[in-house]
Structure formats: structure tokens, C-alpha cells
Amino acid sequence: MIAVHFGAGNIGLGFIGLLLSESGYDVKFVDVNEERVALINERGEYKVTLANEAGEDFVVKGVSAINGRDEEQVAKAIAEADIVTTAVGVGALPYLAGSIAKGIELRLQAGAKPIPFIACENAIGGSTMLKGHVLGKLSPELRERAESVASFPDAAVDRIVPLQQHEDPLQVTVEPFCEWVIDRSALPADFPTMQHVKYVDKLGPYIERKLFTVNTGHCSAAYLGYLQGYETIQEAMQDEGITAVLGEVLGETGQVLVRTHGFDEAEHGRYVEIIMDRFRNPYLTDEVVRVGRSPIRKLSANDRLVRPLLLAYELGIDTPGLIKAIAAALSFNFAEDAEAVEVQHGLTENGIGKTITHYTGIGEEHPLHPAIVRQYETLHQRQEA
Ligand SMILES: NC(=O)c1ccc[n+]([C@@H]2O[C@H](COP(=O)([O-])OP(=O)(O)OC[C@H]3O[C@@H](n4cnc5c(N)ncnc54)[C@H](O)[C@@H]3O)[C@@H](O)[C@H]2O)c1
Numbered sequence: 001m002i003a004v005h006f007g008a009g010n011i012g013l014g015f016i017g018l019l020l021s022e023s024g025y026d027v028k029f030v031d032v033n034e035e036r037v038a039l040i041n042e043r044g045e046y047k048v049t050l051a052n053e054a055g056e057d058f059v060v061k062g063v064s065a066i067n068g069r070d071e072e073q074v075a076k077a078i079a080e081a082d083i084v085t086t087a088v089g090v091g092a093l094p095y096l097a098g099s100i101a102k103g104i105e106l107r108l109q110a111g112a113k114p115i116p117f118i119a120c121e122n123a124i125g126g127s128t129m130l131k132g133h134v135l136g137k138l139s140p141e142l143r144e145r146a147e148s149v150a151s152f153p154d155a156a157v158d159r160i161v162p163l164q165q166h167e168d169p170l171q172v173t174v175e176p177f178c179e180w181v182i183d184r185s186a187l188p189a190d191f192p193t194m195q196h197v198k199y200v201d202k203l204g205p206y207i208e209r210k211l212f213t214v215n216t217g218h219c220s221a222a223y224l225g226y227l228q229g230y231e232t233i234q235e236a237m238q239d240e241g242i243t244a245v246l247g248e249v250l251g252e253t254g255q256v257l258v259r260t261h262g263f264d265e266a267e268h269g270r271y272v273e274i275i276m277d278r279f280r281n282p283y284l285t286d287e288v289v290r291v292g293r294s295p296i297r298k299l300s301a302n303d304r305l306v307r308p309l310l311l312a313y314e315l316g317i318d319t320p321g322l323i324k325a326i327a328a329a330l331s332f333n334f335a336e337d338a339e340a341v342e343v344q345h346g347l348t349e350n351g352i353g354k355t356i357t358h359y360t361g362i363g364e365e366h367p368l369h370p371a372i373v374r375q376y377e378t379l380h381q382r383q384e385a
């Protein structure tokens with residue numbers, strides 16, 4: 001069986017590639033990093049190390065790679081694949097659409113069986129977004145027939161994989177925990193079950209639980225930690241002021257999740273505790289600037305900060321913690337992050353009120369808007385003092 005996986009980065013190598021290989025797939029990575037592609041082809045294997053006391057190693061064998069800019073080769077690989085997955089970042093999904101559409105066209109010509117295309121990104125409806133980009137590249141006639149060879153099940157993926165510090169550019173250290181949840185209703189009939197994957201009939205509750213707990217908590221620790229001058233999540237988690245805000249934030253998103261999806265409160269409390277322990281993992285060095293990366297994406301209306309904030313508002317839940325996290329996100333002035341630079345420019349040019357509306361979609365008339373402005377101003381008065 002052949003898997004084509006877009007993105008030979010941290011999650012691609014350290015999570016999805018590893019699990020696909022354990023389920024019997026030969027993994028063909030597609031990446032735009034030419035050096036990485038060449039090295040994977042030269043070696044045909046790479047090492048994954050667990051971030052725990054034992055530090056166990058897994059060697060993933062039988063791997064190869066294709067340059068993502070070679071659309072013809074990528075399409076040919078897709079024509080022969082049994083599954084296609086991605087972990088490139090949600091913003092890069094449009095750039096995969098051309099070669100995927102060509103691969104679908106080849107499958108249609110060959111009368112090939114249907115296969116799933118699964119976006120393993122941190123977003124609600126990632127595969128559905130990919131589907132939209134791909135269908136946009138097909139003619140109306142092919143678009144109608146595409147469903148006979150391709151389906152796009154949404155998924156939630158969870159494993160903390162920090163920026164790597166190994167001499168070997170292909171070695172990845174990953175946390176031991178991992179969770180890959182796939183919407184089974186969109187899988188082709190008789191699709192072989194993969195090891196370590198949880199199949200569900202409705203993905204909504206799982207992706208929201210993951211995004212609004214792991215990722216909301218993670219970016220809150222990152223933005224608050226950055227403001228305090230910490231370099232890693234592990235350092236930020238030692239700060240009682242930060243963990244107190246994290247407690248507020250995850251209490252608020254927890255109430256939203258319990259009330260919206262009916263999760264058991266006590267069980268959700270245990271889920272949160274496990275996540276806090278994962279953030280503290282002393283065998284990981286996870287930089288706050290990685291976790292806080294792309295603040296425009298993280299501040300957008302459907303993502304980990306604003307969506308739970310607005311859901312909480314509708315449910316009448318107070319959100320002092322989420323408001324602190326959003327004010328900290330707006331203050332993330334890391335000069336090497338293009339989105340952070342853009343937000344800071346917006347603040348200088350247009351002021352806090354308009355900047356909030358521009359990036360979060362929360363209008364000045366919304367009762368939460370002045371609360372975010374006040375929190376942002378308090379934060380900056382405190383910093384200047
Ligand atoms: N690292 C984590 O802890 C983690 C956990 C769960 C989910 N995710 C999600 O997984 C995705 C990838 O994150 P990551 O941490 O592995 O990032 P990464 O930067 O380590 O890897 C992304 C890879 O995609 C490649 N890429 C970018 N554009 C491409 C294109 N057009 N075609 C082919 N390859 C392309 C890059 O060269 C890079 O190798 C993101 O959506 C992220 O939110 C990350």
C-alpha cells in the first residue's frame with residue numbers, strides 16, 4: 001500500500017508518516033524543501049525519538065520523497081496511491097490543489113478506486129477546505145465525477161512536535177502522546193482500518209475539544225510566556241501567574257465544550273490535567289515563538305481564541321481568561337514572524353480598536369470589544385511601568 005504525504009516536517013515525519021508506516025504503508029513524502037527531499041531519497045529511512053525517560057527510537061523505513069514543485073510526478077504518485085494526507089499548515093493547502101487535481105484526473109482516466117485525502121492540520125474542517133481548493137482546479141465535468149475517486153474526511157491530530165535540535169536533519173523528537181481522529185462517514189467503503197487511529201461518526205466535538213483545549217491553552221501559555229520573556233513553554237509553565245490564567249482560559253473553554261457537546265465534566269477535567277502535564281514535559285524544549293506562530297491565523301474568527309470566546313458569550317459564560325490571552329496574542333511582537341509584524345504594523349497605523357475588528361471580526365458594537373481593548377491597554381500600561 002502506498003501513502004502520499006504532503007509536508008515532511010515535524011508532524012509529517014514525527015506523527016503521520018510514522019503511523020502510516022506502522023499500518024503497512026510505504027510513505028512517499030512531498031515537500032518543497034529540496035535538501036530534505038534529496039536526503040529522504042538518499043537514506044530511505046529516518047528516526048523518531050520519544051521525549052520520555054527511556055527516549056525510545058523508532059526507525060521508519062521504506063520512505064521516499066518527491067519535490068512538491070514537480071506537479072507531474074506528484075500527480076502520478078497520487079494516481080497510484082491508497083491514501084493521501086497533508087501536514088503543511090492550513091495556509092499552504094491552496095498550493096497543493098493543482099497537483100492533487102491533476103492526480104484526481106489521472107485516477108478518473110484509469111478508473112481507479114476511491115481514496116481518502118486527509119488534511120492533518122490544526123483547523124476546523126481542514127480536509128473540507130482542501131476539497132474546496134481542489135474542486136476549484138477541476139472543470140465542472142470532472143468536479144462532478146471527482147467523488148468517485150476521492151473523498152475528503154475531516155480529521156483532528158494531536159501530538160506535540162517542537163522545532164528540532166538534532167544534527168541529523170531527519171531525526172524528530174516527539175512527545176509520547178498522540179491522537180489521530182478521523183470522520184469515518186467520509187471514508188471510502190471498505191477502507192482498511194489504520195492502527196492507532198480513532199474513527200468517529202461526527203468529528204465536530206473532537207476537533208473543537210482538541211483545538212479549544214490543547215491549542216487554546218498552548219497559545220495562551222506561549223503569548224503570556226513571550227510577554228514575560230520566557231523562551232520555552234516549559235519555562236512558562238513554571239510561572240504561577242501564567243498557569244493561573246491558563247486555569248481560567250481552560251475553565252472557560254471547558255464550560256463551552258461541556259455545554260455544547262455534552263462532554264462529561266469530570267472526564268474533561270482529567271483531559272485538561274493530562275494536557276497541562278504534556279505542556280510541562282521536561283524532555284521537550286518547545287519554543288514559545290513556535291507555539292505562538294502565525295497570530296493572524298490564531299486570532300481569526302474560526303480558530304482557537306475567538307471561536308470559543310464568541311461561543312462562551314452566546315452561552316452567557318464570563319471570559320476574563322480568554323480576553324487576557326487575546327490581548328497577549330495582539331501583543332506578540334516577534335520580529336521574525338511575518339504575521340506578528342503585520343499585526344504590530346496594524347496597531348501602529350490604526351490603533352487597538354480597529355485592529356481587533358480587522359483580525360477577529362469582533363465589531364466595535366460588540367460588548368466584548370471594549371473588554372479586549374481595556375485588557376490590551378492594562379497589559380501595556382503594566383509593561384511600560
Ligand atoms: N508540530 C506540532 O506539534 C503539530 C501538532 C499537530 C498539528 N500540527 C499541524 O501540522 C501542520 C504542520 O506543522 P509542523 O509543525 O509539522 O510544521 P513544519 O513547518 O515542521 O512542517 C511543514 C512542512 O510542510 C512543507 N511545506 C510547506 N508548503 C508546502 C507545499 N506547498 N508543498 C509541500 N510541502 C510544503 C514545509 O517545507 C515543511 O517541511 C500544521 O498545520 C500544524 O498546525 C502541528
Ligand SMILES: O=P(O)(O)OC[C@@H](O)[C@@H](O)[C@H](O)[C@H](O)CO
Pocket residue numbers: 122157158159160161214215218219290291292293294
Ligand atoms: O501548529 P499551530 O501553529 O496551529 O499551533 C502550535 C501548537 O499549539 C501546535 O503545533 C501543537 O503543538 C499541536 O497542535 C499539538 O497537537
